[in-house]
Structures are given as structure tokens and as C-alpha cells.
Amino acid sequence: MNTIQIEALVKQMTRLEKIGQMTQITTSFFNVDGAKATGTASRMKDVEQHKWIVGSVLGKLDAASMLRIQRDYLQHNRLGIPLLFMTDVVHGYKTIFPVPLALSCSWNPEVLRRTARVSAVEAAAAGFQVTFSPMVDLVRDPRWGRVMESFGEDRLLLGQFGAAMVEGYQTDDLQQPDTLAACVKHFAGYGAAEGGKDYNTVDLSPLSLYNDYLPAYHAALQAGARLMMAAFNTLNGVPATANTWLLQDILRKQWGFDGTVISDWGAVKELIPHGVAAGSEDAARLSLQAGIEIEMMTTAYIEALPELCEQHPELEQKLDEAVTHILQLKQELGLFDDPYRGVSEAREQEMLLHPSHRQAAREAAVQSMVLLKNQNALPLNPNHRLALIGPFADNQHLLGPWSVDGDPNHTVTVLEGLNQQGVHVQSLSTDDNRIDEDVLHQAIELIQQSDTVLLALGEREEWSGEAGSRASIGLPLDQLKLLRIAAAAGKPVIVVMFAGRPIELAEVAHHADAILMAWFPGTEGGHAIADILTGRSNPSGRLTMSFPYHSGQIPVHYNHLNTGRPAHLLTQEKRYKTQYLDVPNESLYPFGYGLGYSEFAYGDIDADTCELSIDRPLQVSIPITNNGEYTGCETVQVYIHDRVAEIARPVRELIAYQQIELKPGEKARVEYTISAEMLGYYHTDLQYRADPGEFELIIGPDSRRGASVMIRLV
Numbered sequence: 001m002n003t004i005q006i007e008a009l010v011k012q013m014t015r016l017e018k019i020g021q022m023t024q025i026t027t028s029f030f031n032v033d034g035a036k037a038t039g040t041a042s043r044m045k046d047v048e049q050h051k052w053i054v055g056s057v058l059g060k061l062d063a064a065s066m067l068r069i070q071r072d073y074l075q076h077n078r079l080g081i082p083l084l085f086m087t088d089v090v091h092g093y094k095t096i097f098p099v100p101l102a103l104s105c106s107w108n109p110e111v112l113r114r115t116a117r118v119s120a121v122e123a124a125a126a127g128f129q130v131t132f133s134p135m136v137d138l139v140r141d142p143r144w145g146r147v148m149e150s151f152g153e154d155r156l157l158l159g160q161f162g163a164a165m166v167e168g169y170q171t172d173d174l175q176q177p178d179t180l181a182a183c184v185k186h187f188a189g190y191g192a193a194e195g196g197k198d199y200n201t202v203d204l205s206p207l208s209l210y211n212d213y214l215p216a217y218h219a220a221l222q223a224g225a226r227l228m229m230a231a232f233n234t235l236n237g238v239p240a241t242a243n244t245w246l247l248q249d250i251l252r253k254q255w256g257f258d259g260t261v262i263s264d265w266g267a268v269k270e271l272i273p274h275g276v277a278a279g280s281e282d283a284a285r286l287s288l289q290a291g292i293e294i295e296m297m298t299t300a301y302i303e304a305l306p307e308l309c310e311q312h313p314e315l316e317q318k319l320d321e322a323v324t325h326i327l328q329l330k331q332e333l334g335l336f337d338d339p340y341r342g343v344s345e346a347r348e349q350e351m352l353l354h355p356s357h358r359q360a361a362r363e364a365a366v367q368s369m370v371l372l373k374n375q376n377a378l379p380l381n382p383n384h385r386l387a388l389i390g391p392f393a394d395n396q397h398l399l400g401p402w403s404v405d406g407d408p409n410h411t412v413t414v415l416e417g418l419n420q421q422g423v424h425v426q427s428l429s430t431d432d433n434r435i436d437e438d439v440l441h442q443a444i445e446l447i448q449q450s451d452t453v454l455l456a457l458g459e460r461e462e463w464s465g466e467a468g469s470r471a472s473i474g475l476p477l478d479q480l481k482l483l484r485i486a487a488a489a490g491k492p493v494i495v496v497m498f499a500g501r502p503i504e505l506a507e508v509a510h511h512a513d514a515i516l517m518a519w520f521p522g523t524e525g526g527h528a529i530a531d532i533l534t535g536r537s538n539p540s541g542r543l544t545m546s547f548p549y550h551s552g553q554i555p556v557h558y559n560h561l562n563t564g565r566p567a568h569l570l571t572q573e574k575r576y577k578t579q580y581l582d583v584p585n586e587s588l589y590p591f592g593y594g595l596g597y598s599e600f601a602y603g604d605i606d607a608d609t610c611e612l613s614i615d616r617p618l619q620v621s622i623p624i625t626n627n628g629e630y631t632g633c634e635t636v637q638v639y640i641h642d643r644v645a646e647i648a649r650p651v652r653e654l655i656a657y658q659q660i661e662l663k664p665g666e667k668a669r670v671e672y673t674i675s676a677e678m679l680g681y682y683h684t685d686l687q688y689r690a691d692p693g694e695f696e697l698i699i700g701p702d703s704r705r706g707a708s709v710m711i712r713l714v
């Protein structure tokens with residue numbers, strides 16, 4: 001089907017058929033095993049009568065159900081327009097990868113691309129065609145539960161990793177039956193919810209939007225993503241779902257997006273409690289006018305648009321535009337040629353949890369974990385007797401939130417992972433919240449019989465994810481009690497930490513000899529953890545989000561602005577400067593930070609002239625030596641600070657990074673090309689350019705350390 005045929009098809013459609021295409025319901029309407037209508041979907045009974053004209057479904061599916069639903073649907077749909085199947089494949093379908101925040105700590109777009117590819121192969125085999133991923137919401141508040149879905153606090157990494165996922169899902173040929181169309185979300189600013197409370201108000205200045213929040217959505221679209229999801233939140237007072245500035249001026253006009261725009265779950269009718277719509281009719285009109293083309297999980301469109309369009313014929317054009325985009329998407333996915341997209345139960349069975357997918361999950365998990373502390377406790381001493389204690393010692397709930405179709409029964413636990421590598425341990429599983437006195441006594445006994453204590457601590461899966469906001473992000477008190485008991489025994493204590501967000505780790509860092517941040521590592525979690533603990537793999541993950549000492553410090557992100565009274569400059573002043581009286585200004589573990597089993601030494605920066613201009617970039621390089629005993633991977637990070645600009649600029653901002661693998665004793669020179677473009681930012685006129693003048697250029701292992709030189713843009 002080509003553009004002309006799509007136009008002809010739109011002409012044949014009745015108004016109701018068009019509105020049907022713009023309505024999304026759950027697969028539960030088509031009797032899929034295990035598919036439940038939850039939330040607003042359970043109040044959508046009236047839509048039953050329209051189910052043969054709705055354009056898309058979301059929710060549980062398998063190959064057999066997809067084949068059955070599509071066949072029935074095509075028999076009922078007057079024009080034979082195939083149904084579109086969507087879902088949330090966020091970090092894997094059946095083979096679950098680490099949560100996105102963890103994946104981002106690989107600092108390796110290739111890892112994101114590969115995991116998205118595998119996810120697409122599996123989900124497409126089960127009948128899906130669209131995934132609601134990647135989420136590229138910039139987050140500076142780890143209390144927000146959805147931080148686990150994000151790639152952290154830096155706009156450059158967010159954009160690059162989002163783009164890599166889009167490429168992995170879609171490839172360059174969406175017609176192939178093992179691809180998924182990617183839906184970028186949540187447009188825009190959802191990660192800046194006030195107080196880290198989900199769905200909350202977002203207020204961002206145009207400069208902050210342009211410089212920090214919007215670039216990642218744009219980058220993911222430039223990688224070819226075919227859908228965009230509007231966010232739940234208000235942005236500067238106007239709900240994103242009804243935000244014409246966002247959905248028209250920025251998305252369509254400035255960025256030239258020609259794909260499909262979908263609302264978030266129930267968000268069209270949420271315009272009523274937001275207080276900008278009096279009822280369904282208003283909600284439908286505002287959303288349509290702003291540019292929402294598919295209404296997810298409420299029925300304002302189907303209830304109100306037939307009548308509204310009758311009264312306001314000019315709205316009909318909006319329907320046509322929306323339906324054209326939706327049909328184009330179906331065409332791009334090859335659905336008009338093969339509505340079943342080659343789905344078969346045999347392919348599904350072959351693909352789900354394929355051994356090569358599990359291997360990719362294990363490698364991704366190894367690359368995602370971040371070694372935060374290590375005082376000679378790791379790798380494990382093979383002669384030591386090991387006590388493995390805690391809520392995650394032998395726990396299969398390592399998949400993390402948004403692993404909708406993952407099955408914990410396939411997950412490798414820490415205990416299994418260690419045992420399979422021949423590490424024999426005595427283990428004791430505990431509760432994550434209340435650890436009884438008698439369990440603590442058992443723990444003490446076990447610790448006494450061991451040489452090293454391995455504590456598997458952390459947050460339960462449902463403590464992060466959607467609606468998983470927490471006001472304080474420390475460990476439960478009983479887990480800290482267990483840690484204190486272990487530390488008091490005077491034996492090396494290693495903590496493996498599970499969570500979907502940065503955790504307050506000050507006390508853990510005080511007691512533990514080593515801390516490995518394992519996040520929610522997915523199906524192969526236990527294997528990957530054992531790989532790192534035994535030294536079979538050298539940890540190389542680096543944080544993409546700062547870890548605060550204390551929740552009261554939030555937001556604490558590396559790329560903040562200086563005030564007029566920066567504490568680090570006013571060293572003689574005791575009080576009247578920007579500081580907390582009770583906790584440090586800095587994070588406990590900064591953005592970019594992470595250890596390995598090797599030691600990398602950085603030499604001096606070599607810059608040819610220290611000068612660059614718009615058409616003459618600057619070459620800089622730095623020698624790096626592996627002084628350790630292990631082959632290791634170092635992420636060499638480049639930051640700038642624009643010393644005098646039109647607006648206050650971040651104290652540091654990441655502009656480039658490279659990973660190099662070096663053998664023990666090996667030395668290499670890492671080279672970068674610095675262009676004027678990389679030094680630019682959006683000015684008060686909202687135009688992007690770089691200011692001539694001096695910049696500090698810093699190259700180092702994280703956002704806090706590094707060698708620096710002054711460079712000048714002429």
C-alpha cells in the first residue's frame with residue numbers, strides 16, 4: 001500500500017471508523033488468557049460494541065492469540081484494516097535484561113542496541129508490533145520510582161542510548177517480521193515531577209527544557225522512532241496531553257515528526273481532574289486539537305468526537321491526519337501485506353529465552369553493574385568460607401519493574417550463580433523489611449563459621465517503577481541492622497545491592513568493605529553477579545546518576561550551576577554560602593563513577609593548539625595506562641565548563657566519552673575531536689550556538705576527577 005492508496009482508504013472510511021482507529025483498548029476485550037482489564041480499562045465496557053473498528057490493542061498476548069484475534073478481526077472489519085498490537089517491552093520480553101537505568105551504566109550504546117534487538121525478536125515472535133520504549137525522560141530525583149526506566153541525569157547519554165534502543169527495535173527495515181516500531185516517551189519532562197512523586201506537576205523554564213530535557217526525545221526521533229507518547233504531567237501548567245506547544249510547535253513544526261502520537265494510559269480523560277476539561281467532550285476536543293492521535297485506555301474520542309465533528313466540521317481534518325499516520329504505521333510494519341507478520345507458534349517457541357538471548361542478558365548484566373567500593377575484598381578469595389545472607393540471597397525476583405512478560409521462574413539467583421561456578425556458600429534468606437530476632441541469631445552463627453560475609457540487600461521490585469515513589473531512599477532498618485551485625489564480626493563484608501534507583505548508601509559504605517550495585521539485573525542476574533564476584537569478569541559499569549548521601553540533598557546532579565556563593569570557592573567563609581549545615585553538598589558517588597579490578601592512570605592532556613573555531617575543531621588526547629593485574633575496560637570521560645556565557649552554565653557537562661580495553665601494563669592514547677558544536681547551548685533567544693571564549697576541558701574517570709586544560713573558541 002502506498003501513500004495514494006492510504007489516502008483512498010481514508011476517503012472510504014466513515015467518521016466512526018476513523019475514530020475507531022484512534023482508540024486503543026486492551027487485549028482482554030478479545031479473550032486472551034491472563035489479560036486483565038485493569039484501571040480505566042475496566043470501565044470501558046461500552047467499547048465492546050466497537051471492538052471490530054478499534055485500531056490497536058495493548059496488553060498480554062502470545063502467537064496463538066494474535067493469530068486468532070487478527071483472523072477474527074479481519075473477518076469483522078469492513079475495510080479489512082489489520083489490527084495493531086502494542087505493549088511495553090521495556091527491558092526485554094521473556095529474556096529480561098537489567099532495568100534501563102542499569103543498562104545505561106554500561107556507557108555503551110552497543111549494549112542498548114543489542115538488548116533492544118533481542119527484545120524485538122522475542123516480542124515480535126509473540127505477535128507484537130510496537131513497543132512503548134525507550135523512555136528518555138531526564139531524571140534528577142531518585143525518589144521518582146520510574147527512574148529505573150530512565151538512562152539517568154545526563155542529556156547526552158539519554159539521547160544516545162534512546163537512539164540506540166530505537167535502532168535495535170526497528171533496524172533499518174521495519175517491514176522485517178522480527179522488528180518492533182519504537183514509541184519514545186513521555187513527552188515531555190515527566191522525569192521532573194515535583195518531589196519525585198509520580199504523575200506530579202512539572203514546571204521547567206524554556207532554557208532548561210531546551211538545554212536539558214528536550215534533546216533526548218529529539219535524538220530518539222532522529223534515530224527513526226515511529227511513535228511518540230505524550231506524558232501524564234502538566235508542563236508549565238498545561239497537561240502534555242493537551243499541550244499544543246509541545247505536540248505541534250515543537251514536535252511537528254520544529255522537529256518535523258511524521259509518525260504517530262499516542263496518549264498515555266487514560267490520560268485523555270485525566271484532563272478532567274487536571275482541571276482543564278469539564279467533561280469527556282472537552283477532553284476529547286483539547287486532545288485532538290493538541291495532536292493526540294491514539295487515545296489509550298479511555299473512550300472520550302469514541303464517546304464525544306462523532307457529535308463534536310458534526311458541530312465543528314473543521315475537526316474532520318484532524319481525524320484524517322491522525323488516521324493517515326496510523327495507517328502509514330501499519331503499512332510501514334508490513335501489515336497490509338501480511339497482517340500476521342509471519343507469526344507462528346513454532347517461531348515463538350524457538351525464540352523465547354533462546355540460549356543466545358540469555359547469553360546476551362548475562363553479558364549486559366555484567367556490563368551494567370557498578371562496583372562502588374572495594375577494599376581488597378573482591379574478587380572473592382577462593383579459599384574463604386562464604387556466608388551469603390539477606391533478602392536477595394536466593395531470590396528470583398531480580399527482574400525489576402516493567403518486566404511485564406518476564407517470568408521469575410527462569411531467573412538465576414545469586415546462590416545458584418555462585419554454586420554453578422563452584423563457589424560453595426552457606427546461605428540464609430531473610431525478609432526484606434522485618435528480620436526477626438531468631439533469624440538474626442542464625443545470621444550471627446553463620447557469620448561466625450565463615451571467613452567472608454556476602455550480604456544481598458536492597459529494595460523490593462515494587463518499591464520502584466510506576467507509582468513507586470519513595471520520600472526517603474534508604475534501606476529498611478532491619479537490613480541495616482543485619483549489616484551492622486556483620487560488620488561487628490570483624491570479617492570482610494561485601495554488599496551486593498539490588499534496587500531500581502540510587503539508594504542512600506552512606507551507612508553501607510561505612511560498614512562494608514565492598515559494594516557492588518547490581519540494580520535489578522534480569523533473568524541472568526545470578527550468573528552475572530557470580531562472574532563479577534569471582535573475578536571471571538572485571539566490573540566496568542559507571543553511574544549515570546549521582547548517589548546522594550541523604551534524601552534531603554535531592555536533587556543532587558553533577559551538572560548543576562554555580563550560585564553566586566559556591567561553597568567550594570568560598571573556603572574561608574563558614575556560613576554565608578551555598579551549603580547544607582548537616583550533609584555535604586556533593587553526592588556520595590558521583591555521576592560517571594565506578595571501580596574495576598584494574599588501576600588506570602591518566603597522564604596529561606595533549607591539545608594541539610588549545611584553540612578551535614566553528615570550522616576548525618580541536619584534537620585532544622590523553623594517555624591511559626592499565627597499572628593493575630586484570631584486563632579492564634575504562635570509560636574515559638570528557639567534560640567542559642563554559643567559564644563566561646550568556647546564561648549560567650553547568651559546572652561540568654559531559655560532551656564525549658570513549659571506552660578502551662587495556663591489558664595489564666598496556667598503555668594507549670585516547671583521542672577526541674572537539675568541535676564548536678559540542679560547546680554550544682541554547683541561549684535566551686532559544687537558538688543553539690557556542691560563545692567564543694574560554695572553556696575548561698576536563699578528561700577523567702568520572703565527573704569529579706580528571707586532568708584539565710583551558711581551550712579557547714575563537
Ligand code: BGC
Nearest residue numbers: 058087088132185264265466
Ligand atoms: C505508563 C506508560 C506505559 C503505558 C502502557 C502507563 O501507565 O505511564 O509508560 O507505556 O502505561 O502500559
